[in-house]
Amino acid sequence: MGNYFSTIFGAFTAILKGMSVTFKTMLKPATTVQYPTEKLVPYEGYRGALLFDADTCISCNLCVKACPSFCIQLENATNEAGKKIAKVKWYTIDFGKCNFCRLCEESCPTKPKSVWHSLDYEITFFKRDEMVRCWQKGFEFIGKYFDREAKEFKKPEGQVQIQTTQQRCQY
Template identity: 70%
Template sequence: MIKYFANVFNNSRAIVQGHWITLKYMFKPAVTIHYPDEKLVPFEKFRGALLFDQQVCISCNLCVKACPSNCIQLENAKNETGKKIAKVEWYSIDFGKCNFCRLCEEACPTKPKSVWHSLDYEVIFVKRDEMVRCWKKDFPFVGKYFDRKTQDFMDAEGQVSIHDVQPRRS
């Protein structure tokens, strides 16, 4: 009989404790967010998808040499006489090989950086072509990809910008 009442007491106490904890947290601010309608902004040094500025790049090749995954390629622009100039004709990064190590950004000597990690953590690739991001004159910082089926450059739609204006290190 004593054991029976002890059980009733212990179980009732556990139920009251459980409800008390629920009640306490009910009036505290939520720590979760309604993803994907709301998005967390990562900390400043987060290494998201790489962006590139064709206007600032001086085609020095330092990022290509620094990259341990061998995923950056570029071609020098040339002037009317065919002489190489300090600009790129095109630049590409293979996100399928990139390990997001930031060595390319660290090696880049321009101010601001010509290649840099954004805060974008939502990058979707539906096919292999989309992984090779390309930049040419007047392409956006996010770049485009070359679609082998249509033989044309397409917008990189799978990348969602966390900021309208991307922060960029100098």
């Protein structure tokens, strides 16, 4: 009988002890944020969605070789004589394959970097085709995608954040 009551007493005190920890936390301000309305800004050097600048790229193929998932493709531009020049004709990144590992940015020899991670962590896609982003001279800066059904370049619908947070690291 005494054992029975001591068990009840022990469990009761333990619950009070645990509750005191909970109660202390309750008085402190909340550590969470209300996500869609409040947003946290990532730290400098965050590995978000990749961005590309066709103006500075010298199409050296180093990022293509550095990529562990082979998600980057590019083609050299040519001059009137048909010779390859150090400019990029088109450049695609397949975000369906991208590992977000920053090996491409590290290997890029240009200053500032031609391919770099933005701070954007909200990348969403409606279609698989949208995941393959194309950059080309004459197009707007934001990457367009090639719609395989309509056989034309289209503006992405799913993801709109990519150009709002730009940052180019220098290291």
